Amino acid sequence: MLNLSIPSYPDYRTELWHGARDSLPMLVGSAPFALIFGTLAASSGLSAMATLAMSLFVYAGSSQFIAISLLAGGAGLAVIVVTTFVVNLRHALYSATFLPYVAGLAQRWRIPLAFWLTDETFAVVQHRYGAADASPHKHWYYLGSCLAMYSNWLIWTLVGGLLGHAVPGLDQMGLEFAMAATFTGIVVPVLKNRPMVAAALAAAVVALAARELPYKLGLMLAALAGVLVGLWLESREEGAK
């Protein structure tokens, strides 16, 4: 048989594995959140089945936390669903950012990849999509990150639900720092020109100033400010040339 494979690209299995492997800091960083979610959900009045079902079907950490705190406070169903919508709105930005990369894929790919699109997977995968090589298997990398993050989230939700409050202090260990380190390591090398630096600074300032706003609205405002400042500086520099 003729072997016409292009040796310079990793094959799909390597991409799948690398996607899972590169998500490792995110797995470490999100495990405490899933564990705490599992333990807290019981005290908010959610049944064990519903707790697991929420991680299984909603799969969006911050909105799951907000949902159980609203439940514990006696909020109604409509309030929780609307809040979930607002809190998760930032995912539309991720969806738009990835569209050029997934546009050529069949729906049977796009539907699960959309379902599994989280902050963590977005961070890891946009780094891969941004890499210079033209590998045709980058969606396998995306899938690898998704599968690792999803199974991790389910397992730790289950453990949290089962153990209840048996593992005290896990939230005090600072494992979430793995996420901060990863996001920092991804952002810093991209800060190569003035518009990018200004976009990051604007986003940071607005995020800090608006951090008291409810439902992660501050995050949306910060993203918007960063994008606008970046675009504005970019067009000014274009004009100066």
Add this chain to the structure above:
Amino acid sequence: MSNDELLLIAGMAIVTFLIRYSFFALGDKVHFPPLVKRALRYVPVAVLTAITVPMVLLPDGQHWHLDWRNAWLLGAVVSGLIAWRYQHLLSAIGGGMAVFFIARWLLA
């Protein structure tokens, strides 16, 4: 699982999926104008910075912690320096985490 729980989870799952799927659904039917394409290039930097900076400067979510005894800040600065100098993500994460845990242990 009660009916209320079922409705709650179904509602949350549907809105979350529709947001995530919103642009993916369009596929190659949509072509962003050049301005939108340029704008989207700033999204990762803006969002990730907006998530990280408050986490690092206010580790408890409420109080500013702007001094060298802030293990979050020390760790993130080291991650940033390694990433900037060596362009190697895993070293940046590993180095930052090492400094973070050592600092927490020393400062405890």
